[in-house]
Amino acid sequence: xxxxxxxxxxxxxxxxxxxxxxxxxxxxxxxxxxxxxxxxxxxxxxxxxxxxxxxxxxxxxxxxxxxxxxxxx
Amino acid sequence: xxxxxxxxxxxxxxxxxxxxxxxxxxxxxxxxxxxxxxxxxxxxxxxxxxxxxxxxxxxxxxxxxxxxxxxxxxxxxxxxxxxxxxxxxxxxxxxxxxxxxxxxxxxxxxxxxxxxxxxxxxxxxxxxxxxxxxxxxxx
Numbered sequence: 001x002x003x004x005x006x007x008x009x010x011x012x013x014x015x016x017x018x019x020x021x022x023x024x025x026x027x028x029x030x031x032x033x034x035x036x037x038x039x040x041x042x043x044x045x046x047x048x049x050x051x052x053x054x055x056x057x058x059x060x061x062x063x064x065x066x067x068x069x070x071x072x073x
Numbered sequence: 074x075x076x077x078x079x080x081x082x083x084x085x086x087x088x089x090x091x092x093x094x095x096x097x098x099x100x101x102x103x104x105x106x107x108x109x110x111x112x113x114x115x116x117x118x119x120x121x122x123x124x125x126x127x128x129x130x131x132x133x134x135x136x137x138x139x140x141x142x143x144x145x146x147x148x149x150x151x152x153x154x155x156x157x158x159x160x161x162x163x164x165x166x167x168x169x170x171x172x173x174x175x176x177x178x179x180x181x182x183x184x185x186x187x188x189x190x191x192x193x194x195x196x197x198x199x200x201x202x203x204x205x206x207x208x209x210x211x212x
Contacts, residue, residue: 011150014098018160021102025164053104
């Protein structure tokens with residue numbers, strides 16, 4: 001199972017959400033996608049998208065002003 | 074069946090077309106199906122090389138406003154319209170061109186971005202898609 005990392009630091013709406021979706025589409029079932037970013041609303045909205053697509057949210061963490069979200073497909 | 078959003082882009086202004094793409098991309102990212110219909114002034118933006126040439130709906134100041142807003146968008150890390158369009162298509166969004174506008178304005182397929190357009194259609198297709206949609210917007 002692969003681990004895919006996406007960097008969305010300093011990107012704004014809707015880039016983090018879109019890049020997450022693009023990575024999830026390419027990922028295989030069981031792969032983990034980790035996205036890091038600084039856009040405030042995306043920290044709340046990426047978990048909403050994960051839920052509406054029925055995927056598994058593994059963790060939401062924050063260090064300084066950089067958040068990181070891990071999702072399993 | 075997936076939830077669906079159907080948008081009409083009637084305006085050809087940069088700020089409005091950008092809003093349409095932001096909403097469309099947001100909906101695709103949330104797992105919805107999305108179709109965007111380009112009609113009237115919106116169809117201008119589907120002409121080759123015309124997407125990023127859009128004027129602003131307000132504060133145009135003969136091109137100065139557009140230059141300023143594009144610079145600010147770049148500073149803020151906002152994607153260009155060209156990037157938004159390619160992401161939209163990559164995520165499975167449908168771009169539809171209004172064939173009635175094409176007739177009125179004398180636009181043929183060769184002048185348009187045929188590579189990204191899924192279909193050329195009329196109001197019937199929009200209504201059919203809108204009936205199946207959870208969100209529909211006119212921009």
